[in-house]
Amino acid sequence: MDAINDQLPLSTNSDDENLVNGDDPMPDLPQNPTSPASDSSSSDSDSEVDESDQKLQLQTLQSELSSNPSNYDAHVQYIKLLRKVGDIDNLRKAREAMSEMFPLTPSMWQEWAKDEASISTGPEDVAAIERLYERGVFDYLSVSLWCDYLNFVQEYDPMVRDRATSRIKKVRDLFERALTAAGLHFTEAETLWEAYREFEKSIYQSIDETDSQAKEKQVQLIRSIFHRQLSLPLSNMNSTLEAYKAWEMEVKQGCILDGKSNDSDGVPSQVASTYQRALDMYNARVQFEEQISKQELTDTERLHQYIIYLKFEQSAGDPARVQVLFERAVADFPVVVDLWLDYTRYMDKTLKVSNIVRNVYSRATRNCPWIGDLWVQYLLALERAHASEGEIASVFEKSVLCSFSTLYEYLDLFLTRIDGLRRRISSAVDLEDVLGYSLIKETFQRASDYLSPHLKNSEDLVRLYAYWARLEINLGKDLVAARGVWESLLKISGSLLAAWEGYIAMEIESNHITNARSIYKRCYSKRFPGSGSEDICHSWLRFEREFGSLEDFDHAARKVNPRLEELKSYKFQMDESENPAKPSEHGKRKLGGDAPDVESSAKRLKDAAHGPKKVNEKGKAQLQSLDGQTGNSKAKAKKPDDTSDQQMKDFVQEKGKVYNDQCTAFVSNLNPKATYEHLRDFFQDVGGVVAIRILHDKFTGKSRGLAYVDFSDDAHLNAAVAKNKQLLLGKKISIARSDPKKGGGHTTDRASGGKTSESVSSAKPRKANEQPPAERDGGNKVELKGKNTFAVPRNVRALGWTADKPRTAEQEDEKPKTNDEFRKLYFKG
Known part of the structure; x- marks a missing residue:
């Protein structure tokens, strides 16, 4: 596992593996060999050089671990070197230090336990070594480690050797625990089952021949172990069946089996049927086992085969088998985050056994401590299991010491902790550890101290403080603290x-109108991004309309109206400075040059009445025929290029530059500090970026958190859209394909000094037979008819207007004239 071992190496060299798997004691422990008289002085000097090099390496590794305790490779090399020089005391300390930081591999636990057993096996030492095995089988699923554990207990516990009843029960319980953990391991569980049977057979042999009742009881126990194993799909099932029949024959002192007989001969029908079902399950799984055990597979391919196998087991619906397969997968790929996330989600959803689920989360966070979501789900699992406050607090304190990739993982962690405290205090179920609100307040303060410098001027920080203030009122019963x-x-x-609005909303909800008004007075004159300055002014007026007296409303109007005029003037000045006024198309005088000589409508009408006229080459213009035309007779200028109508429909054009939105990503929820370089680096892995346009506010010049990114083709665009909801500068940005047909497209706004602006149409879609505004109103000219219609939209009716009210002649709109009527009117004149 090259990629995985770069993050968390799990294997030692082959020499260490041979030492672990062998039966010899640790060869490198301190010994007192006598040097032969024939040793030369050169060999002595070589050993001195080697010893000095080892000491230098040890000092270097010690220095590295003191400055960086999370260096996994340094831990492994340090333990290996200490074992080589035989420094057993420092070796114990080094192993303990590493086990506090990381889970150890099964081979490392085996090596540690065997080293300790080679030194001393007194009663206290045996108990200490058993604790080492317990810690080892907790970290990862390993059949070989369980077998070593069981063999050690049977070999070094004197009461087990003497077949004491209490110790026999201890070994049986240990075997049952091993079978619960690994008894369903498809390829290796057979070793455990066989060891269990041999242990019980040895007990059978030790029973006195005269005690027939004890003998029969032991036979039934061995038979039940056989039956349990034969009901499971494990490797070498046929061998197990043959061993069972031979044992039955031996017990009954029957004749030797005929080799041509069927497998079920001499087997009870119930056992035969369960065996057949297990055989069918075996045949359904053997192909998956072959795939994950192929030596030529890469780590990525093997992981993919594990995922396929897991999906199959989950569809089969046996949670125990799914759990064992997950354990096998995470033992082979301990730092693959998705495996642990899938494993923990499955356990939360399916196998809701609190102790098992908590153990899985504990190991998940030890293997992948940099994933905030694992810690959050761990805290929730502890709360569901009604864990004590001390256990939950301990897990939380460990989590905040980890290094996460984003600040939002820390925020989520703090909020999860606060949520749990709030629920526990509100429910008041656990009377033995009554919690006070001060603990929530301290957690909020810690979150603020850590996150405020990084999330300054973000809505996430506002939500955190709003939550804090609300709990100060609801749980703390302290309005003054909430205002603080x-x-x-x-x-x-x-x-x-948003910070001011949240403060005002709290005061209004608490019915403290005077305090809310005082906050408006403090903030209405402040400068906020975008349209915030205008919004707070209008908000104050609405507030006084709903809650204030007439004097309050008049006072707010006297304050707000000058401010609104000031903002309006500022906006106008910005427009003038960024986009100097140009003479209108209707009023400017043609001074020659390269502009085409376009004749006026009246002149063309006159020429048409008197017959065709010769047009000089310089002022050549197309005369538009009046016959068959409706409405506008204004000549249309020739297009500057040969772009077809279909191509022009693919473009979105507003007041400024034209952009093609057919291969563009619309990015929102950007961090205001995001620059073009940030976006370019963000899409660097996608490639194909043609242009980047960040939208800025026309008045403040600050980023609006929106951007367009053009790509060279759809393949690059689709890859960019796939990065939706990923983090950029601490914010999850939204990425979608830009659709000009829905949103109206985007342009470069000349009025904003060339800054990119967004054009979003809020009007209702036009009907099929309805003219666009430019054609209906004759360009920029807007004609309003009727009385008192200045600056009033035509679709707005007065408050007293009724549909049945007759309209006066003055209010009737003038009916448009046809071409024939217009022509008669012209020639009549």
């Missing part, structure tokens, strides 16, 4: 409109 929370936020993010 908002005031502290304003010191951090006072330029954020």
Whole structure:
């Protein structure tokens, strides 16, 4: 596993493996060999050089681990070198230090236990070594480690050797635990089952021949172990069946089996039927086992085969088999995050046994401590299991010491902890560890101290503080403290409109109208991004309309109206400075040059009445025929290029430059600090970026958090859209394909000094027979008819208007004239 071992190496060299699997004690422990008289001085000097090199390496590794305790490779090399020089005391300390930081591999636990057993096997030492085995079988699923554990207990526990009843029960319980953990391992569980049977057979042999009742009881116990194993799809099932029949024959002192007989001969019908079902399950799984055991597969391919196998087991619906297969997968791929996430989700959903689920989460966070979602789900699993406050607090403290990739993982972690405290305090179920609100307040303060410098002027920080203030009122019953929370936020993010609005909303909900009004007075004159300055002014007026007296409303109007005029003037000045006024198309005088000489409508009408006229080459213009035309007779200028109508439909054009939106990604929820370089680096793995346009506010010049990214083709665009909801500068950005048919497209706004602006149409779609505004109103000219219609939309009716009210002649719209009527009117004149 090259890619995986770069992050967390799990294997030692072949020499170490041979030492682990062998029966000899650790060869490198301190010994007192006598040097032969024939040794030369050169060999002595070589050993001195080797010893000095080892000491130098040890010092280097010690220095590295003291400065960086999370260096996995340094831990492994340090333990290997200490074992080589035989420094057993420092070796114990090094192993303990590493086991606190990382889970150890099964081979490392086996090596550790065998090293300790080679030194001393006194009663206290035996108990200590058993604890090492317990820690080892907790980290990863390993049949060989379980077998070593069971062999050690049978060999070194004197009461087990003497067949004491209490110790026999201890070994049986240990075997049952091993079978629960690994008894369904398709390829290796047979070893455990066979060891269990041999242990019980040895007990059968030790029973006195005269005690027939004890003998029969032991026979039934061995028979039940055979039956349990034969009901499971494991490797070498046929061999197990043959062993069972031979044992039955031996017990009954029957004749030797005929080799040509069927497998079910001499087997009870119930056992034969369960064996057949197990054989069918075996045949359904053997192909998956062959795939994951192929030596020529790469790590990626083997992981893919594990995922296929897991999906099959989940569809079969046996949670125990799914769990064992997950354990096998994470043992082979311990730092693949998706495996642990899938494993923990499955356990939460299906196998809702609190102790088992908590153990899985504990190991998941030890293997992948940099994944915030695992810690969050771990805390929730502890809460579901009604864990004590001490256990939950311990897990939370471990989590905040980890290094996550984004600040939002820390935020989610703090909020999850606060949620749990709030629920526990509100329910007040656990009377033995009553919690006070001060613990929530301390957690909020820790979150603020850590996150505020990084999430300044972000809506996520506002939500955190709003949650804090709400709990100060609901749980803390302290309105003054809640106001203090908002005031502290304003010191951090006072330029954020949402912070002021949240503060005002709290005061209104608490029915403290005077305090809300005072906040409006503090913030209405502040400068907020975008249209925030205008929004807060209008909000104050609405507030006074709903809650204030007439004097309050008049006072707010006297304050707000000058401010709105000031903002309007500022906006006008910005428009003038960024886009100097140009003479209108209707009023400018043609001074010659290269512009085409377009004749006026009246002149063309006159020429048409008196017959065709010769047109000089320089002022050549196309005369538009009046016959068959309706409405506008204004000559249309020739297009500057030969772009077809279909091609022009593919473009979105507003006031400025034209962009093709057919291969463009629309990016939203950008961090205001995001630059073109950030976006370019973000899409660097996708490639094909042609242009990037970030949308800016016309008045403040600040980013609006929106951007368009053009790509060279659809393949690159689709790859970019696939990065939707990924993080850029701490924010999950939204990426979608830009559709000009729905949103109206985008342009470069000349009025904003060339800054890119978004054109979003909020009007209702036009009907099929309805003219566009430019054609209906005759270009830029807008004609309003009727009385008192200045600046009033035609579709807005007065408050007292009724549909049945007759319209006066003055209110009737003038009926448009046809071409024939217009022509008669012209010639009559």
